[in-house]
Amino acid sequence: MADQALPLERVVRPSSADDDVFRAEHIAKRFGPITALRDVNLHLRKGEVLALLGDNGAGKTTLIKIICGFQKQDSGTMWLKGEPYAPKSVLDARAHGIDTVYQDLALVDELSVYHNMFLRRERVLRPIPFLNNVLMRREARKALDEIGIHIPSIHAPVARLSGGQRQAIAVARTVSSDADILLLDEPLAAMGAKEGGMILDLIGRLKEQGEVSIIMILHNYAHVFAACDRVSLITDGVVSLDKPTSETSVEELNEIVVEEYRRARQAVMAGELEAEAPQDAGE
Ligand SMILES: Nc1ncnc2c1ncn2[C@@H]1O[C@H](COP(=O)(O)OP(=O)(O)O)[C@@H](O)[C@H]1O
Numbered sequence: 001m002a003d004q005a006l007p008l009e010r011v012v013r014p015s016s017a018d019d020d021v022f023r024a025e026h027i028a029k030r031f032g033p034i035t036a037l038r039d040v041n042l043h044l045r046k047g048e049v050l051a052l053l054g055d056n057g058a059g060k061t062t063l064i065k066i067i068c069g070f071q072k073q074d075s076g077t078m079w080l081k082g083e084p085y086a087p088k089s090v091l092d093a094r095a096h097g098i099d100t101v102y103q104d105l106a107l108v109d110e111l112s113v114y115h116n117m118f119l120r121r122e123r124v125l126r127p128i129p130f131l132n133n134v135l136m137r138r139e140a141r142k143a144l145d146e147i148g149i150h151i152p153s154i155h156a157p158v159a160r161l162s163g164g165q166r167q168a169i170a171v172a173r174t175v176s177s178d179a180d181i182l183l184l185d186e187p188l189a190a191m192g193a194k195e196g197g198m199i200l201d202l203i204g205r206l207k208e209q210g211e212v213s214i215i216m217i218l219h220n221y222a223h224v225f226a227a228c229d230r231v232s233l234i235t236d237g238v239v240s241l242d243k244p245t246s247e248t249s250v251e252e253l254n255e256i257v258v259e260e261y262r263r264a265r266q267a268v269m270a271g272e273l274e275a276e277a278p279q280d281a282g283e
């Protein structure tokens with residue numbers, strides 16, 4: 001939550017690079033009494049992998065949902081390749097080249113692996129619009145093989161798969177789309193070390209090609225330092241650190257999070273003291 005203000009000097013101000021593909025300035029979002037985002041400034045360069053970090057409830061998913069057109073910010077502005085960007089929906093964002101792996105995955109349990117991979121962008125035959133299942137099966141298999149993830153049957157409904165396999169499908173689906181900006185919300189969360197390593201390898205290959213730009217929410221700092229060019233850390237509803245990965249360290253990131261806990265704890269204690277303070281004697 002973002003209700004205790006971070007000192008102003010700690011707030012990362014809007015900044016940009018010549019090769020930015022995406023920029024967000026002064027993004028704010030409330031849910032009733034909860035301030036999820038207060039004043040977020042963030043940019044993404046072409047071909048870059050940006051790690052978006054922050055504690056649980058920091059507002060990372062909210063920011064991703066705003067960028068991918070699922071939710072609208074209360075205030076603030078976004079630009080895509082230099083043009084003002086205000087997506088009307090997830091489909092609109094996708095039409096602009098932004099594709100997303102959601103934290104809650106958005107797979108349809110009853111559908112097969114390959115139908116899930118083509119969800120809402122089904123390949124159809126022409127002139128009569130039947131689903132082109134043969135093509136979808138072939139492409140789904142190819143996309144999964146490229147990642148190196150083994151799914152025994154792409155005919156099986158995804159309900160039968162493990163968390164890691166489901167996540168692999170969600171990632172493969174997004175990566176095999178022709179989007180040029182990928183938003184990955186905790187893509188490795190349900191994965192074992194081996195599957196996670198494969199996804200990171202895939203991200204590494206995409207990075208080498210240099211065409212796709214990625215914002216990725218991660219919790220494991222080892223993954224951050226293995227896969228990302230830069231980190232943006234959200235605390236108290238603002239980005240409070242924005243640095244190339246090569247210029248920060250696990251120690252620095254931990255230090256910021258520990259300090260955040262300390263301040264949150266102090267705020268709670270101050271509140272308790274206030275509540276315990278004797279009331280005015282009155283009359
Ligand atoms: N749809 C919603 N309605 C009410 N509160 C929400 C909603 N979505 C998120 N929040 C709240 O906003 C804050 C940020 O949530 P979220 O963006 O999911 O954080 P993160 O992904 O960093 O863990 C949390 O306090 C969360 O409970």
Ligand SMILES: [Mg+2]
Nearest residue numbers: 060061062103
């Ligand atoms: Mg989240």
